[in-house]
Amino acid sequence: MEENYNIFFADWMEGKISDIELKEKISEKEFLAFQKINKTFDVISELEAPLDNTLLAIKKNIQQNTVKETPKKKNVINLYSKWAVSIAAMFVLFFGIKNYFGNTDVNIYANYGEQKTIALLDGSEVILNAKSTIKYNTSSWKNKRELFLDGEAYFKVTKGSTFTVNTKNGSVTVLGTQFNVNSKDNYFNVICYEGKVKVVEGNRTNILTPGKGITTLNTKHKTLETANTTPNWIHGESEFNNVPLKLVIDELEKQFHITLDRSAIDETKSFTGSFDNKKLKIALASVFKPMQIKYKTINKKIVLSNDNSK
Amino acid sequence: MTKELTDICNNRIFDGVFHKYAKDLKRHLYFKYNDMASAEDVLQETFIKLWNNCAKVTLEKVKSYLYTLANNAFLDIKKHEKVARKHQKGFVNYNKSESPEFLMIEEEFLVKVEKVIADLPEKQRDVFLMSRMEKMKYKEIALKLDISVKAVEKRMRNALIIVRAQIGNI
Incomplete structure (x- = not known):
């Protein structure tokens, strides 16, 4: 009987009989005993197995911990310094290319009916009138405060080295002051509101004091005076002092982005007065009524004609 | 020189300590847990702790240090199990009594x-040790001992019958 049991055990261990078959032949208690012996074999096998893998796992864990603990700081610095180097390299490359192509120019342009206030690098302020452009170079600005103007702008210059406004018609040089420059095709107008302004047109040099101005129209030179402390256009009014009607009409077109047909009128008549920059109706009336000119809107164009009714 | 030979922080000494005590410690842990995976985990943890404190432990005291660490880890795990069981009250493990x-x-x-x-x-x-302990296949054993697979089978069968007979009633 017991010997049979031992044979059953061998058969079961070798997979010759299944659990169910075994259970039919032996008691439940004996079945558990078989299982226990079988498990003990496995446990002995595992306890006796070489622990090389365990030691490897321990070493790996120790290494990871030491990597975590040792020079954390150094790693961080390395990371950032690498970043810093690459960022610096980017800047060098970027500005290098920019300088190489001489392209540090800044262009600021005010469109039809627009006014732009610009803060320059030295804190000086420029108010740019409609259809006007200023251009300056950021890299040379530190050495020389110099900009180029096409159109009209009002300058509030902070004190410092000379500040030069170059135009096609001449240059205006100051040391911290407030002045207005209006440079159009054949028209050049500079008015000083504060400080002293030097205006150079070809061979002629004028020094303007506050309230004084100069106007050059087709080489005809005139000095003028104003009681204003700032140009009227800044407050939304375009002001003219004895200027040809052509320039007034040009200004209307710029401020309101309109087209005026002036073929039927005499543009050379001079005009003194101002117009509102916001309301077209009022502006047209204030320019053309005193000049005895009729205006009519035909196909989005304003056609001007002489009013002969009077 | 002597310092070098007894310094557990020295990799070779540490490995020596491991090979000397790890097997017995694992066995000790196995009978504590009656679970091989837990024994293996605590064994690793114990030796990692030993490494972290290698400068504080002398070679003479390393054995008792290891067993103290292992027993403390055992207590920690039991504490944790108690908490875990609290939260698993709803679950009943039906296999527990039946599964080998x-x-x-x-x-x-x-x-025994x-x-x-x-x-x-x-x-x-x-044959028994190669098959049951080293998990070698009968074919491999046959090759190694330069006998037939049939002979391996026969020896194994005899070994099993003898083992079962020698263990007697359980």
């Missing part, structure tokens, strides 16, 4: 089985 996984292997029983295996006739013992 949960058969308790007492140290005395294991020692080991002795029975050791006392096997040499031919049967070699």
Whole structure:
């Protein structure tokens, strides 16, 4: 009987009989005993197995911990310094290319009916009138405060080295002051509101004091005076002092982005007065009524004609 | 020189300590947990702790240090299990009493089985150890011992019958 049991055990261990078959032949208690012996074999096998893998796992864990603990700081610095180097390299490359192509120019342009206030690098302020452009170079600005103007702008210059406004018609040089420059095709107008302004047109040099101005129209030179402390256009009014009607009409077109047909009128008549920059109706009336000119809107164009009714 | 040879922070000394005590410690832990995976985990943890405190431990005291660490880890795990069980009250493990996984292997029983295996006739013992302990296939054993697979089977069968007979009633 017991010997049979031992044979059953061998058969079961070798997979010759299944659990169910075994259970039919032996008691439940004996079945558990078989299982226990079988498990003990496995446990002995595992306890006796070489622990090389365990030691490897321990070493790996120790290494990871030491990597975590040792020079954390150094790693961080390395990371950032690498970043810093690459960022610096980017800047060098970027500005290098920019300088190489001489392209540090800044262009600021005010469109039809627009006014732009610009803060320059030295804190000086420029108010740019409609259809006007200023251009300056950021890299040379530190050495020389110099900009180029096409159109009209009002300058509030902070004190410092000379500040030069170059135009096609001449240059205006100051040391911290407030002045207005209006440079159009054949028209050049500079008015000083504060400080002293030097205006150079070809061979002629004028020094303007506050309230004084100069106007050059087709080489005809005139000095003028104003009681204003700032140009009227800044407050939304375009002001003219004895200027040809052509320039007034040009200004209307710029401020309101309109087209005026002036073929039927005499543009050379001079005009003194101002117009509102916001309301077209009022502006047209204030320019053309005193000049005895009729205006009519035909196909989005304003056609001007002489009013002969009077 | 002597300092070098007893410094556990030295990699070679540490490995020596591991090879000297790890097997017994694992066995000790196994009978505490009656679970091989836990024994293996705590064994690793214990030796990692030893490394972290290697400068504080002398070679003479390393054995008791290891067992203290292992026993403390055991207590920690039991504490954790108690908490975990609290939160698992709703779950009942139906397998627990039936599955052989949960058969308790007492140290005395294991020692007895080991002795029975050791006392096997040499031919049967070699085959038994290669097959059951080293998990070698009959074909591999046959090749190694330069005998037929049939002969391996026969020796193994005899070994099993003898082991079962020698263990007697359980």
